[in-house]
Amino acid sequence: MEKTQAYIKEHKDRFLEELLDLLRIPSVSADPAYAKDVRRTAEFVSNSLKKAGADSVEIHETKGHPIVYGEKILDDSYPTVLVYGHYDVQPPDPMDLWDSPPFEPVIKKTKLHPDGAIFARGSCDDKGQMFMHVKAFEAMHANGELRCNVKFMIEGEEEVGSDNLGTFCRENQDKLSCDMVLISDTAIIANDTPSINTGLRGLSYVEVEVTGPNRDLHSGVYGGGVANPINVLCDMISGMMDENKHITIPGFYDKVATLSEEERKAMNEAPFDLEAYKEDLSINDVQGEKGYTTLERTSIRPTLDVNGIWGGYIGEGAKTVLPSKAYAKISMRLVPNQSSDEITEIFKNYFESVAPDSVKVEVRPHHGGEPVVTPTDTPEYKAAAKAMEKTFGKEPIPQRGGGSIPIVALFEDVLGVKTVLMGFGLDSDSIHSPNEHYGVFNFFKGIETIPYFYQNYSEMK
Ligand code: BES
Ligand code: MN
Ligand code: MN
Secondary structure (H helix, E strand, O other): OHHHHHHHHHHHHHHHHHHHHHHOOOOEOOOHHHHHHHHHHHHHHHHHHHHHOOEEEEEEOOOOOOEEEEEEOOOOOOOEEEEEEEOOEOOOOOHHHOOOOOOOOEEEOOOOOOOOEEEOOOOOOOHHHHHHHHHHHHHHHHOOOOOOEEEEEEEOOHHHOOHHHHHHHHHOOOOOOOOEEEEOOOEEOEOOEOEEEEEEOEEEEEEEEEEOOOOOEEOOOOOOOOOOHHHHHHHHHHOOEOOOOOEOOOOOOOOOOOOOHHHHHHHHOOOOOHHHHHHHHOOOOOOOOOOOOHHHHOOOOOOOEEEEEEEOOOOOOOOOEEOOEEEEEEEEEEOOOOOHHHHHHHHHHHHHHHOOOOOEEEEEEEEEEOOEEOOOOOHHHHHHHHHHHHHHOOOOEEEEOOOOOOHHHHHHHHHOOOEEEOOOEEHHHOOOOOOOEEEHHHHHHHHHHHHHHHHHHHHHO
């Protein structure tokens, strides 16, 4: 591995420059206005894979954004690793809260990133982390030190639910056959406290529409006599959680797996500084389900959150109106053994059943995803843990995360393999927010660690 590591040191500046070029392309998957840029990004990724030495590189068309595939099959006797990542990013809005333009990357020092962090949409989620894999592969291949077969599958629709990737996986089971999936799209606890993500929450996402009268009304002439759909929607939403922040929808918790006291004790031994957490978010106190710690509330417990709510008059000044309609987008994060379709159904039935006769309601389901827990007693987990121990000088802590990567559950179902979530971001890197950034330290730490992973895995498997 010495030659690979020396190569990485020697080519650092170029690796960083290439990442900055990748970050300059606005690959926003949610907004059709960016479709051409999303495609240019797929081409960029495909060219980088080719230059790094991958074979059979192709841009696979889908009903949505393309999937980039490439592979290096060196020897039938080597284990095969499927690297998954995404080149699409979240919309940058709200634009005015960015200190520098989202697609013009700049490097600035921060408290947690004294060596500098790259500020740009997608720097951490997931272009920066995905690109570490391309560069680690390039370095290993150039130095003849790779002893694994590697397949890359980099998609452009993760941030919109990975709808077409499922079809691609089902239709290409042979091409994608592998011993495990490796993903860098999660976080570590801190730059001096490595961790490996051992779980992701699932997701059920719905949009609701509440209709009152057939048109907007004068709030003086009709006010008090006709249901206001915004008032009704707010009542319905606040009724979904009790004073202990327990979700009141009947059946919501029925399938939630409970952890043993030992498991809960172990997970709460992970370093977590509540004061620093509050300070980082400028909040005086945290809030959540009674009886659980912040670490638990954000990983092993399900949630219900309003992501957006609108209706009525929101322009300048005051307009006295009793609106005809109100809307909200609501997400529920799920944990084992909840099922996304089932929870969506439970929500829909509940929401329809509690709506007063004075309004009509409609629930429209969006994308979803199933929760996953990844094992720690496998060769692939141990290979990752040992690689991180080598480069961080500390054994990583296994820790379940709160986010979702919808496709991971499908890897197990369709490809029959386990995933290792070896991410290098920090929770405080503002992914999906203005001023998203990724530590320069983290970028290079990832590139340095991945080759040890391949080495360990080829020796353990
Ligand atoms: N990389 C994140 C998920 C993540 C972040 C997991 C941090 C663990 C720690 C991913 O890109 C993401 O944002 N997923 C979405 C899912 C979606 C849009 C269907 C999410 O979690 O909201
Ligand atoms: Mn991601
Ligand atoms: Mn994301």
